[in-house]
Amino acid sequence: MEGVNKTEKIQFFFRPFSTDPKVQIMIFAAFLVMYLTSLGGNATIAVIVQTNHSLHTPMYFFLANLAVLEMFYTFSIAPLALANLISMGKTPVSITGCGTQMFFFVFLGGADCVLLAVMAYDRFIAICYPLRYTLLVSWPLCVELVVGSLALGFLLSLTLTALIFHLPFCNNNEIYHFYCDMPAVMRLACADTHVHETALYIISFIVLSIPLSLISISYVFIVAAILRIRSAEGRHRAFSTCSSHIVVVLLQYGCTSFIYLSPHSSYSPEMGRPFSPIVEVQLFIFAAFLLMYIGSLVGNSTIFLTVWAERSLHTPMYFFLANLAVLEIFYSSTVAPLALVNLLTMGRIPISFTGCGTQMFFFVFLGSADCILLGIMAYDRFVAIRDPLRYILIMRWQLCAHLALGALVLGFILALQLTVLIFHLPFCGHNRITHFYCDVLPILRLACGDTRTPEAMIFIVSVIILTIPFSLISISYIFIVSAILKIRSAEGRHKAFSTCSSHLTVVLLQYGCCSLIYLRPSSSYNPRMGRVVSVVYTFVTPLLNPLIYSMRNKELKDALSKPVLLNLDDLSAAAPAPLPRAERSFLEPGSRCLEGPAPKNMRVQPP
Secondary structure, three states: OHHHHHHHHOEEEEOOOOOOHHHHHHHHHHHHHHHHHHHHHHHHHHHHHHHOHHHOOHHHHHHHHHHHHHHHHHHOOHHHHHHHHHOOOOOOEEHHHHHHHHHHHHHHHHHHHHHHHHHHHHHHHHHHOHHHHHHHOOHHHHHHHHHHHHHHHHHHHHHHHHHHOOOOEOOOOEEOOOOOOHHHHHOOEOOOOHHHHHHHHHHHHHHHHHHHHHHHHHHHHHHHHHHOOOOHHHHHHHHHHHHHHHHHHHHHHHHHHHHHOOOHHHOOOOOOOOOOOOHHHHHHHHHHHHHHHHHHHHHHHHHHHHHHHOHHHOOHHHHHHHHHHHHHHHHHHHHHHHHHHHHHOOOOOOOOHHHHHHHHHHHHHHHHHHHHHHHHHHHHHHHHHHOHHHHHHHOOHHHHHHHHHHHHHHHHHHHHHHHHHHOOOOEOOOOOOOOOOOOHHHHHHHEOOOOHHHHHHHHHHHHHHHHHHHHHHHHHHHHHHHHHHOOOOHHHHHHHHHHHHHHHHHHHHHHHHHHHHHOOOHHHOOHHHHHHHHHHHHHHHHHHHHHHHHHHOHHHHHHHHHHHHHHHHHHHHHOOOOOHHHOOOOOOOOOOOOOOOOOOOOOOOOO
């Protein structure tokens, strides 16, 4: 009875991400921007689908419902999380408030996962049975499926929340999370939680494993049906109706499965840190870093090979872009392999003094050349937009080669001076680097000599490779915007802006993160924040560069699509002609789709 009384009066507090108010404010700003973006984006989708009669179809009906669910889902978490971030975790939540938040989180999250499976079923019918689509996916059925998703989420959430909050909570009332999540709350209970852990696992299996299995089966049939479409345009349009859904499914199911389909005993409250002593967390980070590294290698290699092979892209702008892609490949390769090995071995692989110096040299060399090259690319865009008639005369190939080579030479000289200066310092007892690679500031913290000269040198080098190029980029863009605004046609303005938007996005990512670390006094360096920010410019930025440039650049996008379309056409040519009913894409007027099994004599001939 005493435990019950304590439980009724208890208030929970959320542990802050960091004890540093500045870091908390940064996280608060990031969370607020993401929350407002999510509300604005989902509300826009819901309103557009509601007001546009051409979108009154089952696919967009489910999409609008998903958008509304996402709005309420984030609303159940974000306000309280933001309040705790700004108050450094001093905002309490009552046991009733915590239970209410958990209920709505599980209810809306469960319904969200089930609805994604419903959307996969909708795509399966649309692509495999287009002629019977309106009969099989009728409006009453659509409404029933949405209501069924909500009802299932409601029942599972009510059961789980009631079960967890019947536990007694005694002394510890600090939740190692930023909202009332199930594993985090169950850790505070002072009673046996085996039954509750089993219930959590069963419910997670119902809302994650079963829908994901149905989605996977649907996509097996969908891919089989799409490959029977003969026209490349038809295949492309069919894939485009599914690609967005696949991305959302992978994000939603991947993260939630990792948390809720693993044993409760392996749950780590410190999972928010870049690295953890928990083996499972290290493996998860290893997998994430490996995927980002492979993605950056493939993306940047694709851009370089496309520019090299496509004659229409043999222009100064794409020459610099190809050079940037090659730099990013070597830049990420100086950091990623050793970081991945240490993640896999729990930090037990040592690095020699010479190896650490070599890594630092190439990191500073290639990173500096990268930043300078972004400044050169801004100059290229400035000349192209400000003085297009003289562009070919000004941006000669000889000048382009000299500028690219100059970026490498300047980066080499600065990196050599800085690395030699730092590694001439004495290093005495402590040899554990609080980072995942040999970065300048973490190494400097290990030195047992006077570091004022190296610190001054770091600041000077940072000004040369960050402040000066960024100032030149800013000045270039002032003239660029002024020139674009003078263009009379809307199409011309849009085309001019589109050639700059990709570059501007990459500049903000690269310079923003690097300036946050290096353009500040060494004494104020925070190792935890340093590791987090470093992940952005060592893993995320090299991955995003090819994605940003390929998505925002029509010429590059067209050049990239040529090999894909040619391969698909070759695949079609290699296969025997399908039945007459499948001759046209389901997306074209009067279209038909191959229904039922393929003929027994259908074979794919070797090319």
